[in-house]
Amino acid sequence: MPKEDKNEQKALTKRSDDFSQWYQDVIVASDLAENAPVRGCMIIKPYGYALWENIQKEIDAILKDMGIENAYFPLLIPESYFKREADHVKGFSPELAVVTHGGGKKLEEPLVIRPTSETIIYDAFSRWIHSYRDLPFVVNQWANVVRWEMRPRLFLRTTEFLWQEGHTAHATAQDAKEYALMILDKVYKKFAQEYLAIPVFTGQKSESEKFAGALSTYCIEALMQDGKSLQMGTSHDLSDHFAKSFHVQYLDDSGERKFVHQTSWGVSTRLIGGIIMAHGDDKGLIFPPKIAPIKFVIIPICKNADEPAMSAAKEIFAIVSKIGKGKLDERLNLRAGEKFYEWEKKGVPVRIEIGPKDLEKKSCVIVRRDTGEKESCPIDAIVARIQEILDDIQKNLYARALEKRDASIKIADDWIGFTAGIEKGGYVFAYWCEEAKCEEEIKEKTKATSRCLPFDGKEEKGEHVCVHCKKPVANKKRWVFAKAY
RNA sequence: CGGAGAUUAGCGCAGUUGGUAGCGCGCUUGGUUCGGGACCAAGAGGUCGUGGGUUCAAAUCCCACAUCUCCGACCA
Numbered sequence: 001m002p003k004e005d006k007n008e009q010k011a012l013t014k015r016s017d018d019f020s021q022w023y024q025d026v027i028v029a030s031d032l033a034e035n036a037p038v039r040g041c042m043i044i045k046p047y048g049y050a051l052w053e054n055i056q057k058e059i060d061a062i063l064k065d066m067g068i069e070n071a072y073f074p075l076l077i078p079e080s081y082f083k084r085e086a087d088h089v090k091g092f093s094p095e096l097a098v099v100t101h102g103g104g105k106k107l108e109e110p111l112v113i114r115p116t117s118e119t120i121i122y123d124a125f126s127r128w129i130h131s132y133r134d135l136p137f138v139v140n141q142w143a144n145v146v147r148w149e150m151r152p153r154l155f156l157r158t159t160e161f162l163w164q165e166g167h168t169a170h171a172t173a174q175d176a177k178e179y180a181l182m183i184l185d186k187v188y189k190k191f192a193q194e195y196l197a198i199p200v201f202t203g204q205k206s207e208s209e210k211f212a213g214a215l216s217t218y219c220i221e222a223l224m225q226d227g228k229s230l231q232m233g234t235s236h237d238l239s240d241h242f243a244k245s246f247h248v249q250y251l252d253d254s255g256e257r258k259f260v261h262q263t264s265w266g267v268s269t270r271l272i273g274g275i276i277m278a279h280g281d282d283k284g285l286i287f288p289p290k291i292a293p294i295k296f297v298i299i300p301i302c303k304n305a306d307e308p309a310m311s312a313a314k315e316i317f318a319i320v321s322k323i324g325k326g327k328l329d330e331r332l333n334l335r336a337g338e339k340f341y342e343w344e345k346k347g348v349p350v351r352i353e354i355g356p357k358d359l360e361k362k363s364c365v366i367v368r369r370d371t372g373e374k375e376s377c378p379i380d381a382i383v384a385r386i387q388e389i390l391d392d393i394q395k396n397l398y399a400r401a402l403e404k405r406d407a408s409i410k411i412a413d414d415w416i417g418f419t420a421g422i423e424k425g426g427y428v429f430a431y432w433c434e435e436a437k438c439e440e441e442i443k444e445k446t447k448a449t450s451r452c453l454p455f456d457g458k459e460e461k462g463e464h465v466c467v468h469c470k471k472p473v474a475n476k477k478r479w480v481f482a483k484a485y
Numbered sequence: 486c487g488g489a490g491a492u493u494a495g496c497g498c499a500g501u502u503g504g505u506a507g508c509g510c511g512c513u514u515g516g517u518u519c520g521g522g523a524c525c526a527a528g529a530g531g532u533c534g535u536g537g538g539u540u541c542a543a544a545u546c547c548c549a550c551a552u553c554u555c556c557g558a559c560c561a
Contacts, residue, residue, distance in 0.1 A: 010522060150559055157560065231561065268561050301520050337521035355520055
């Protein structure tokens with residue numbers, strides 16, 4: 001068999017040929033996860049879980065810095081709890097998994113496997129909160145949830161997924177709204193941009209896109225390389241909707257009994273799907289250094305374990321490990337080339353090669369994953385240089401993603417411009433009447449939906465009409481539209 | 486829930502006049518290789534999705550069922 005054919009077999013599907021297939025190929029080839037025996041469920045493999053642990057660690061640190069504590073609530077929730085909040089039950093009923101039997105007997109009341117924990121947490125809040133002095137009340141939990149989705153996709157929409165969900169109670173509507181916005185900006189936007197190197201729009205969801213039971217939903221939205229948008233996190237202003245259903249009340253400083261105003265907010269393993277699709281290339285994953293499970297890999301070029309290149313590699317590994325978690329690939333049964341491909345697929349930001357030729361010069365070869373650039377670096381300068389390159393990759397990935405995102409933005413003032421813009425992929429900014437029926441029609445015609453009303457949108461003077469139905473709109477800001485995951 | 490496809494070794498697959506299963510990758514052992522996906526030799530590995538039926542004989546023909554995957558509508 002000719003060599004080219006063999007490599008062809010090992011190569012990933014190209015993004016330009018079939019993005020969806022590329023996505024699945026990358027996940028399997030990089031050893032992040034695989035499908036489980038049960039439809040829609042995934043096995044997160046050690047490399048994928050290490051990534052999730054890093055995400056978790058950083059977000060958890062940000063939350064803890066804000067004084068937010070973790071707790072854990074049960075997986076099983078009495079079915080009746082879901083029925084207490086009308087919009088909530090309506091929104092979640094179709095996707096609930098329900099336990100009807102336990103210990104060989106039919107249960108008196110079926111138990112819902114949590115799709116989200118508002119109901120059971122606020123039931124606890126109703127017992128825990130008594131006074132305005134208890135507010136704001138804030139708790140976070142890291143947990144798994146189950147939603148019986150019709151169309152699962154690894155990381156993006158799995159039946160069971162991992163997430164954090166924060167829940168708060170406040171004295172006033174204003175406090176709750178401010179808190180929901182603060183979390184979106186100071187936690188989710190910050191994390192997406194500074195750690196994941198993914199630029200996001202922050203904004204408010206339309207009525208039809210908001211969380212079941214919320215007054216308003218705020219979100220971060222990011223562009224994937226196929227031109228679709230991914231909702232990467234949400235923060236909900238729940239107003240007093242759940243407080244009224246679950247009787248979460250407090251006495252204010254004048255002794256008056258009042259309902260609390262609440263928020264809930266979450267990010268999930270979907271973030272991993274976002275990282276893959278925002279940064280990956282035809283060679284595989286590219287991880288931002290700040291959350292990469294392995295920040296650098298050292299590959300000694302040698303035949304036997306007792307060669308100088310191996311001992312030099314070990315020494316370098318020891319000193320570079322000060323920077324963070326790395327990997328020394330000591331395997332002697334694989335050739336260097338195969339190792340290069342493997343770690344590229346896995347998205348390791350920096351590769352260090354050390355062989356006889358380098359040893360003569362007291363240097364080593366450094367290759368960065370984002371650009372593929374190779375350079376020779378003196379061994380005694382290596383720690384500083386690797387750190388510099390990691391920082392630069394982090395910046396470059398963000399800059400690259402931002403450029404793609406901004407290049408995808410189209411301004412549309414009429415229907416022809418709108419459809420042409422959506423057709424090209426990416427974001428279209430347009431005025432919209434905000435009516436559900438109009439949004440449905442837009443979706444039917446173009447497959448695009450409103451992603452959000454961005455917070456940093458500019459107000460434009462003059463009279464504006466809806467890009468689809470041409471009704472006059474009161475809003476002076478444009479909505480962001482895109483096809484979405 | 487619609488449409489399509491699949492189910493045979495760990496993975497990817499082949500297997501029609503019906504006769505009890507094979508290839509590639511991977512794995513194990515030995516040897517030669519080793520700066521971008523090496524090669525040779527030997528070896529291990531299978532209730533052919535489930536249940537029925539036809540037949541002397543079924544991976545193969547017939548019936549039923551189950552599950553999974555992909556593409557759409559639904560959603561973090």
